[in-house]
Amino acid sequence: MAIPQRTIKLVVIGAAGVGKTSIRGQYISQRFSTGYRATIGADFITKVVQVDEREGSEETERVTLQIWVH
Template structure:
């Protein structure tokens, strides 16, 4: 079964872990516990192009604190897609996405010529 590696990135406290938890378990956690380094969880999902097949979606939740940035190259390497998350109530977290995207491109690595073909989704979170 093929595996798709999705990394979830953004500033600390934007809701990366909560969003991932909601997708995996259907439950939303309102408590806050900072991710240390990175954590991943897998889910088997239907193949996007062939409904008779499945793929393993490996969702990597990365720490948003600057002190863990040195670890990001290990977590970003081999990623097939990126989910960039910001907090809609925090303009700073939205402006920081450019830094996160550039950091991801440098460490994944995504070749400049391939950037326009790379799967990247930006999500505004905390719009309750």
């Protein structure tokens, strides 16, 4: 298994209660919770994803994606 070469940080910022954490949870674990618990400060989660290196190429690259919710 290849070690991820890059880290991409995605920061999600917005008003309280609009669903930033819910969107992140849906992407990471395909789950949705109707319970509401406010994120205090900032929180992040990581996921290793495979992305295409180049258009038309079968090469892929493993990238660590950090999703921050503020």
